[in-house]
Amino acid sequence: MDLVAILVLAYGLYYRRHHRRDLLFAYIALNVGIFAVVSLLLVQRVDIAVGFGLFGVLSIIRLRSSEITQQEIAYYFIAIVLGLVNGIAGASWPLTALLLNAVLLAVIYVGDHPQVLGRTRHQVVTLDVVHTDPDLLRADLESRLRAKVLQWEVTQVDYVRDVTVVDVRFTSAPSVRVGAR
Template identity: 85%
Template sequence: MLTGLAMDLVAIIALAYGLYYRRHHRRDLLFAYLALNVGIFAVVSLLLVQRVDIAVGFGLFGVLSIIRLRSSEITQQEIAYYFVAIVLGLVNGIAAAWPLTALLLNGVLLGVMYLADHPGLLGRTRHQVVTLDVVHTDPDALRLDLESRLRGRVLHCVVTQIDYVRDVTVVDVRYAAANAKVRVR
């Protein structure tokens, strides 16, 4: 179990600090990923030692599935980090008896996250919800306005709200930043 704990701590520090925090700089989620991972590892280790009924395990994951992250808005990317933090805790808790298997799975999970979230892969693509102080009736005029404001090429945009009284348009935009600098880490 100590080997599994050591591998888990190395893996979650690599994920939370080495990948996530250095790329996204959210200290609150760094702590959340560490705490969630270590908690999952502890519970899984205890369940394996105690040999409790499988219903308890399903109950645990039922409780985890109803937890809502209400404190702040998180992105799909951050949810992926949550998922991998959970999986690392599970893998290292369950596969502690097979350290090479756990090590291989840790490497695969961390490698996939490194590549999938690498700034060089999709570093110029951005997502923004923009509130405009004008209502555009012409989609081409809307696109031109967004491109000038965002300083990039609009790839896709969806108008989510129009308020003719206040002359406001809310648009969900995906765009390629013209001068985005890509930092490789």
């Protein structure tokens, strides 16, 4: 059950939407490793807090060693939870584990679906001008991005090089298919 759940999460949802092969493998390896260790901890009657502490340390080290998005952290978290759920409840309460797998996968499917808030984007933009007027800054950003700016924050201004770095949240226009009338 755990292998099916992690394959649906890693390949069926994550990889098909984000196309990062390195994280596909990381999610599967993390999940299977957690499942194996939790299963062993339950059989050996070792204090489960030791196992959770180990997973926490390993997860923090892995998450800090590579730059990943908040969406990818969510997939990591679900991969960990699937391993824990299936390792702990899979043998004793298979229907409960199956229901929890379905709920977790449904939440990530809907939450990361391209049609749910899919037009909202985030980008750090470096402008070759310094704007002192917020309205002119917004107009410049909307012109360059060809989108409606929802929010922005100036993170850096360099008057010597005449450069502004802006963290922008914007709504992109729906894509137009070429050849469509």
